[in-house]
Amino acid sequence: MEIYSQRREKLFSLLGDGAAIIPSGVEKIKSFDTGYPFRQDSNFNYLTGFEEPESLLVFCPQNPEGKTALFLRPKDKLAEMWEGRRMGLDKAKEVLGVDLVFSIHELDKKLPELLENHSKLYLDLFSNRPLVDKALRYLTKLAGRKKSKIISPQNLINLPPLIGSMRLRKDATEIENIKKAAEISGKAHLAAMAFAGHEKNEYEVQALMEYIFKKEGSQGSAYQSIVAGGNNANVLHYINNNEVLKKDDLLLIDAGCEVNLYASDITRTFPIGGRFSAEQKEVYQIVLEAQKKALSQSKIGNTLTHNHDAATEVLVQGLLDLKVLKGTLSEHLEKQSFKDYWPHGTGHWLGLDVHDNSPYVNEEKSDIVFEEGMIFTIEPGLYLPAEDSNVPEKLRGIGIRIEDDVLITNNGHEILTHHAPKEIEAVEEACQKNYRDFL
Ligand SMILES: [Mn+2]
Structure with missing residues (x-):
């Protein structure tokens, strides 16, 4: 008290x-x-x-x-x-x-x-x-x-x-709550990777994760779970979660629990059949690299804009390499003409609210500068809708986001959501596990 x-x-x-x-x-x-x-x-x-x-x-x-x-x-x-x-x-x-x-x-x-x-x-x-x-x-x-x-x-x-x-800077108790929530959510994501498979339904995966949320001592979901197989990943707030999974598709899951009202917010994308295809791997690597670039900016003195710019540069170069976009990096960055495929911000504050209700700019209208104890997400993504004829055919229907929760520390940052794997090999390995081991 x-x-x-x-x-x-x-x-x-x-x-x-x-x-x-x-x-x-x-x-x-x-x-x-x-x-x-x-x-x-x-x-x-x-x-x-x-x-x-x-x-x-x-x-x-x-x-x-x-x-x-x-x-x-x-x-x-x-x-x-x-x-x-x-x-x-x-x-x-x-x-x-x-x-x-x-x-x-x-x-x-x-x-x-x-x-x-x-x-x-x-x-x-x-x-x-x-x-x-x-x-x-x-x-x-x-x-x-x-x-x-x-x-x-x-x-x-x-x-x-x-x-x-x-509420921008979290105290020790708040950090502890978010860490606990992140740990439980990470476990649920691991279980989902092990459990998901051909002809299972999205809601089965959702139910398994939400079971683990409660069983492990959280109060349940911090927000409505997004369990989006294949092209459903290209609907950013897809919450119907009622379609059948197919082995050659990816599954994008954005789901996190809350502990004592403190949220965690994790997204992972993994192959339903357990192995990424060459095309899926190519897109995934770009998003992962963008995420790491943004992470490298996450330190005292920087801002969420540093993270966003770092991630955006990698993603847009990736869209050029994939031949989804034509032209040059600098012209797309200048015109912001990548929003069909990379439409949202790279992160938001995290705390009592999943999109924590704290300011993003100060009274002088400049970005809030990172200080020790601030927590936010890093969540770059690429969305290549099946219906988009400008996307090379073999890439259509791929949607990928990778999201971690990050705490600013006195010497850099700490990734609070490290329990859920995101490297390609580690993700494929997690897909081979038995989900019962997480129950
Ligand atoms: Mn988020």
């Missing part, structure tokens, strides 16, 4: 005399009266460690009774019998280390009082409209009391970038 209170102190220093409200995640209906599994909001978790829905954290540094307040569900014997235990107000105050606790049912009454005498209010302005509307109603009420000498917030400021900047 110490770590959460340190984070709150850090956020206070960024808020100055402003107040802030951070709501928990919301339970979402799947159909009629059945819900999706609840997932706590990442920022709320980052600042409290509290797992329950229907909660709201308030920073109110000008409030004389206490500068942090938590609204949460009160104890309720009947509700708890149906839906599960609640921490309750008294225990929450003791365990979570906040100054004040209130029932969530008192929100309309208490929250406006807590916001008094703050000149500005920080909250998520862009992805939680009901909260913004509610806050505006409270502030309208406060602003109406003109003779009361209460200062009421006159400025609304978007909060997530502030917390996002704190």
Whole structure:
């Protein structure tokens, strides 16, 4: 709990005399009266460690009774019998280390009082409209009391970038969680390589991996698994995962689990029949080399753009060598005329969110520079759709991406997803193993 209170102190220093409200995640209906599994909001978790829905954290540094307040569900014997235990107000105050606790049912009454005498209010302005509307109603009420000498917030400021900047550098516990998630995901990818084969279905491979995610102690997938055989790999967010695999195709799998809400994000591409064909090998080597080039840029002082430029140069030269593109490297780089085959970025921040909600540029609009403790992905790919007549015939239908999770260290970087092989020989070897050894 110490770590959460340190984070709150850090956020206070960024808020100055402003107040802030951070709501928990919301339970979402799947159909009629059945819900999706609840997932706590990442920022709320980052600042409290509290797992329950229907909660709201308030920073109110000008409030004389206490500068942090938590609204949460009160104890309720009947509700708890149906839906599960609640921490309750008294225990929450003791365990979570906040100054004040209130029932969530008192929100309309208490929250406006807590916001008094703050000149500005920080909250998520862009992805939680009901909260913004509610806050505006409270502030309208406060602003109406003109003779009361209460200062009421006159400025609304978007909060997530502030917390996002704190979340850029991971502390030891966060790194440990991501490492654990990466290790479990790596094991699932190894099992998938051993298991996949001719006439198996994509969903069988998905089910095996997600079984391993849970069995090994993660809470499950960090994002929807992509299990894409053959030409399906050329649909970047292919999540249907319901087609039959063919032995001469490749299988692209982008799947990772989360541990204590921290994500891992791995992509591997391997031959369903166990051996790469000459053409598949050729394309694979280009993507692998691009990935290594980007990795070599991953050190303190560089940026994600260094990684992207390094990977792009290798990929575009590869597209020229494969005769998918014609012309010169420099003209394609200048015109960015490779996007049909290399359409996405090389990486993103990784953390509580798989695409971690942290800034990519600073206030001067220049790239965020790598510092020790930052974690991101490196995921170059080449996509050569079966339908594209500009692609040499023997290459059509090949789609390859290789993705690792990378931690910046004081002397370079550490690859957190090293458990899943990516060298051609090691991948082919993994395809020969017995998947039962991973269960
Ligand atoms: Mn990714």
